[in-house]
Amino acid sequence: MGWLEIALTTAGLLIGVVSVATPFAADRRARRSKRVGFRKQMDIAIGHNGPAGEGDPRFGLFNDLPGMRDATLVLLRIENDGSRHVEASDYIDANHGLTAEFPGRSIQALDVTLTDEHASLWSHFEDEPGLVVAAPGTLRIPKVPLKPGAYYKILVLLTGGSEGDKVTVAGDIKDGKLHENHSLTPDEKPPVFSSRARWTTVTLGVALIAAATLPLLTPSPLPDDCESGRLRLTGSTAFAPVLKELAQKYRGHCGDEPRITVAARGSRTGVRELALSGEESGSTAGVIAFSDGPRPASYTRLSESRIAVSLFTLVAHDDVRLTNLSVADVRRVYRGEIRNWSQLGGPELPVVLVSRTSGSGTRSALTARVLAGADEPPASSDDCVNRTARTAARVLRCELDSTEQVLDTVAHTPGALGYSELRAASPPDAPKGLHRLTLDGHAPNPDRLDAGGYPYREIEYAYTYGRPPADSLASSFLSYAVDNGTGKGVVATHGHLPCGTPVGLRVCGKDD
Structure with a gap:
């Protein structure tokens, strides 16, 4: 094998190693900052959702409550997925921590769910200002301090709009960031491999193929005893x-x-x-x-x-x-x-x-x-x-x-x-x-x-x-x-x- 083939093969292997290490290194680096993530864990229709005048399969409370024909339930999860504690003072806005928007829909009711492990967070929702519906489709979320791994969920009953309409959460974190995570909805089929695993595998495969084929596609150098x-x-x-x-x-x-x-x-x-x-x-x-x-x-x-x-x-x-x-x-x-x-x-x-x-x-x-x-x-x-x-x-x-x-x-x-x-x-x-x-x-x-x-x-x-x-x-x-x-x-x-x-x-x- 000539020096060019050795160089190309080595480069291909290095690319493969880097492609594997980079996502984990980037993830590790990101987790060392203050990070608040949000994910929409559920967005389902609970209303009739059928044409007017047709039979209504609803029963009990769902049938009795007014305005439930186009009702939907959305479950939001807010979490600290970094490695640093997020204090109440880390939220930039003076009055509240985050803002959730449900364009085209109106908030009818909401509830907060917490695990026993994170029960200490209840006071931030019970005390002023707590959860505030600032507009039909706008929810103000208080400044909730979160330890690494801590989370809370907000269940929102909405009318108007449709299942799957856009939901956003906005806010600024000092020395950190707010970002959206993906979460499987109840009807989604979980993938065999995660997105990160799939991209890592694809990148590594491309790198290995390049390392194997580039020497074949590149003209070989002359043997040592040859001259042109x-x-x-x-x-x-x-x-x-x-x-x-x-x-x-x-x-x-x-x-x-x-x-x-x-x-x-x-x-x-x-x-x-x-x-x-x-x-x-x-x-x-x-x-x-x-x-x-x-x-x-x-x-x-x-x-x-x-x-x-x-x-x-x-x-x-x-x-x-x-x-x-x-x-x-x-x-x-x-x-x-x-x-x-x-x-x-x-x-x-x-x-x-x-x-x-x-x-x-x-x-x-x-x-x-x-x-x-x-x-x-x-x-x-x-x-x-x-x-x-x-x-x-x-x-x-x-x-x-x-x-x-x-x-x-x-x-x-x-x-x-x-x-x-x-x-x-x-x-x-x-x-x-x-x-x-x-x-x-x-x-x-x-x-x-x-x-x-x-x-x-x-x-x-x-x-x-x-x-x-x-x-x-x-x-x-x-x-x-x-x-x-x-x-x-x-x-x-x-x-x-x-x-x-x-x-x-x-x-x-x-x-x-």
Whole structure:
């Protein structure tokens, strides 16, 4: 979990805790002040309340009393619900304590009810001024001192108006407040949870949902080994399949943030362009050039990283039927001494050399590792079929721009001999019509490189112009390719030996 998710989750939990604590804290604070509350505990019709002229179900006193057709009973409860004593002197009004209003109704009778616990309050209602009906719907209530938790009730008989009409109580308390409380009426169904409990639950639920979902809705930060930005990978066409998959895996690991493109144009071409563009601009932090073999000695500003040991193989058209060549015979073929495969015990077919252009790292590796530094003969054909150039070369030879072109041409040209990186020439990637050749009986096997014997191999270098900063995308990508388990797995899957493995470290160190 990143720091942003931790922060959001912590904030959500704090909100939840605060939402739970705040109502209780506010209630506690409020209760420490002088508080007089009032509530309407009952407001019911006791009159006929039916249309005139209809039968009257009332009986006895209710039927005998005049004006009872629209009568209602209201029960008011006045209470001290704070934590401080309310004295008679705390009521601000000079003549009375509180005023109850019954708009639209007229007071016909009233009574006060007290429990034995609060019987001492009777005198305040019996002595002057007591309860005073100041107007048909207005009742003056005396200054009654109330201890915390003390209360009294006033039952009022009213006529006119309707059941449920508005009832108000007004008054001012020194250093305190008068407020209305809610009380269930006789016909109300009590809730399962109180209003405070419901609001606390809702608030806490929203806070917890926010704490759980906000991290999911917020973009995750990049892993510690990732960097954002743009990067272009160029150079070796033989290593291009590895680079494409590495770029895809790296982007997936880093949340698709980096923008990495692969534009392979050959090892020498990529290294040369990197060196020249670096000299012109002074920096090419967004470019890495991969090369099958070391850079030219003159490119002193390029910084190298060893990525893998790449394996290459010679391939021949299936009609050639030979499966092994000695290194000595390979050199004779490329010197033009072998012009027909029958000279090596093969079929009666002329030798056709299908080669890469001079910027190819695969070609450079063949020259350095197999041909002992001798270059291939000059190109004599443009189409790998007909001789189109006047040269002293005794064999037909053509040059192509990519590994794929070489393999396709060898597969369709009888007598053809070419070369490629290992995986591209191996099933299921290799085209039909060609097969690999062993050299001196040794097959290209990355698992046995440490034992030596197979010569056609080369270190795969990654070059940057100068050493990239540690927090750059180039540096992060190179670390992913060399040290990350997934990166090394990609390199190995394509038939290369990662330099970041124990065997790879030894081979990469001695293959200079």
